[in-house]
Amino acid sequence: MSHRHSIFCILPPHILQEIARRGSLAQRDLAIRNLTISAEVRGYRQGLAVTAAKLDVTDALAGKERIVYDAQNSSVLPGLRMRGEGDPPTDDPAVDEAFDGSGATYDLYNEVYDRDSIDSRGLRLDSTVHYQRGYDNAFWNGRQMVYGDGDEDLPEADRLFNRFTIAIDIIGHELTHGVTQYEANLVYNNQPGALNESISDVFGILVKQRSLGQSARNANWIVGEGLLTSNVNGVGLRSMKAPGTAYNDPVLGSDPQPGHMDDYKSVPYDNGGVHINSGIPNRAFYLVAYELDGLAWEKAGRIWYDTLTNRLTATSNFQAAANATFAAAKQLFGQGSLEQQAVQMGWSEVGILVEDTGNDNPPPPPEEPPEEPQGCLPTVKSLLGF
Amino acid sequence: MRIYFERSGGFLGKPVTCTVDTESLPADEAAALQEMVAAASFFELRETAPQGRDQFQYKVVVEAAQVKYTVETTDTAAPDSLQPLLRKLTLMTRSTKFSS
Numbered sequence: 403m404s405h406r407h408s409i410f411c412i413l414p415p416h417i418l419q420e421i422a423r424r425g426s427l428a429q430r431d432l433a434i435r436n437l438t439i440s441a442e443v444r445g446y447r448q449g450l451a452v453t454a455a456k457l458d459v460t461d462a463l464a465g466k467e468r469i470v471y472d473a474q475n476s477s478v479l480p481g482l483r484m485r486g487e488g489d490p491p492t493d494d495p496a497v498d499e500a501f502d503g504s505g506a507t508y509d510l511y512n513e514v515y516d517r518d519s520i521d522s523r524g525l526r527l528d529s530t531v532h533y534q535r536g537y538d539n540a541f542w543n544g545r546q547m548v549y550g551d552g553d554e555d556l557p558e559a560d561r562l563f564n565r566f567t568i569a570i571d572i573i574g575h576e577l578t579h580g581v582t583q584y585e586a587n588l589v590y591n592n593q594p595g596a597l598n599e600s601i602s603d604v605f606g607i608l609v610k611q612r613s614l615g616q617s618a619r620n621a622n623w624i625v626g627e628g629l630l631t632s633n634v635n636g637v638g639l640r641s642m643k644a645p646g647t648a649y650n651d652p653v654l655g656s657d658p659q660p661g662h663m664d665d666y667k668s669v670p671y672d673n674g675g676v677h678i679n680s681g682i683p684n685r686a687f688y689l690v691a692y693e694l695d696g697l698a699w700e701k702a703g704r705i706w707y708d709t710l711t712n713r714l715t716a717t718s719n720f721q722a723a724a725n726a727t728f729a730a731a732k733q734l735f736g737q738g739s740l741e742q743q744a745v746q747m748g749w750s751e752v753g754i755l756v757e758d759t760g761n762d763n764p765p766p767p768p769e770e771p772p773e774e775p776q777g778c779l780p781t782v783k784s785l786l787g788f
Numbered sequence: 789m790r791i792y793f794e795r796s797g798g799f800l801g802k803p804v805t806c807t808v809d810t811e812s813l814p815a816d817e818a819a820a821l822q823e824m825v826a827a828a829s830f831f832e833l834r835e836t837a838p839q840g841r842d843q844f845q846y847k848v849v850v851e852a853a854q855v856k857y858t859v860e861t862t863d864t865a866a867p868d869s870l871q872p873l874l875r876k877l878t879l880m881t882r883s884t885k886f887s888s
């Protein structure tokens with residue numbers, strides 16, 4: 403996929419900002435235009451589609467930047483811009499929840515795991531709310547997060563779902579699909595797909611627990627709490643603690659998630675049950691975090707983050723993930739540490755016996771694009787009299 | 789006209805299905821469904837590949853006048869003209885009359 407702005411010149415933003423403040427009128431215009439184009443490119447950069455001559459504007463522009471759009475009940479993405487970084491709250495709860503939730507997710511990755519956004523280079527976080535009508539879902543389209551309003555088109559007595567921004571862990575889940583896309587890039591079917599789903603649930607629930615200041619043992623480990631209306635017999639969409647128990651309702655049916663390999667479901671839908679079998683690694687994570695107690699994002703989360711970013715490949719299955727978390731725990735906390743023992747126990751409880759692959763050293767990180775944009779920096783510098 | 793509908797995937801991941809025979813529906817409901825199928829130009833729709841994460845995946849099979857046509861699509865791939873039919877059939881899966 404190529405980008406329309408295939409030719410443009412890049413100056414480090416601090417220089418551009420300086421020009422924008424102090425330069426002549428013409429210089430200011432040019433600087434502002436460059437800043438704008440950089441921001442656009444940054445917003446649209448894609449995981450496997452880094453084109454535009456690999457011009458890397460994102461390092462310089464790194465930092466938290468969010469935009470929330472309104473699809474106005476249509477399917478058009480991204481829709482109308484409603485709130486950007488630095489803007490005050492709106493009077494639309496969906497807009498503000500998407501804004502705050504993506505901010506809390508950015509903060510977890512940045513403050514705890516030292517990661518700058520989805521691509522670790524400050525990719526702008528775009529979200530769209532009010533997608534379609536009666537849309538009971540949220541998704542990541544490969545580029546941005548999208549949220550429906552639930553059953554808002556039905557009379558209240560018939561509604562099963564509330565708006566999908568209502569649960570902060572759903573926002574963390576969707577944004578984490580972006581992180582996974584830039585890291586292990588797990589294929590979206592069968593076990594790698596269920597791992598992909600589980601990783602989104604894991605970091606989604608960590609965003610929730612961190613925002614509530616909850617320890618692993620005080621948290622309820624319910625994904626999508628508050629999503630179901632009072633018409634439904636259920637507490638949320640999934641339970642990481644007890645998969646298969648989140649809801650049981652005459653209209654919605656019962657929660658299909660297994661919590662043990664003995665109950666793994668090979669199904670011909672949902673890409674081989676990616677949202678179903680994710681219950682197994684979800685429960686393994688819960689068990690590890692519970693065993694270690696304290697704040698789940700500090701130890702268990704760190705082991706999973708290292709696994710996602712350094713140790714998994716696109717086709718990793720549950721066994722490979724178990725082995726990788728074991729190796730990660732060893733590297734982070736030591737051979738035979740309580741943390742490593744907890745990892746072994748967590749997987750074994752869900753029917754996966756960790757194998758010590760002895761793989762202490764993660765595979766080398768993928769090749770980075772060149773740091774410096776080529777060619778035009780000196781040109782623009784001289785043009786601007788630097 | 790007979791319709792078989794299947795929706796899977798989505799954040800929840802729980803599949804829902806329904807089977808509808810317009811013969812067995814009240815006339816106005818049958819007409820409304822037929823209009824939605826016509827408005828979508830259903831028999832001219834092309835299949836689309838699944839994309840993204842957590843999107844719903846739909847399979848719609850319509851049998852009418854001895855023609856049987858299947859469309860498989862996703863939220864962002866489905867044309868706007870098909871959305872009302874997808875929403876209508878999704879709600880029908882909630883009724884014990886149609887769900888299978």
Ligand SMILES: [Zn+2]
Pocket residue numbers: 575579599602799841842
């Ligand atoms: Zn997902």
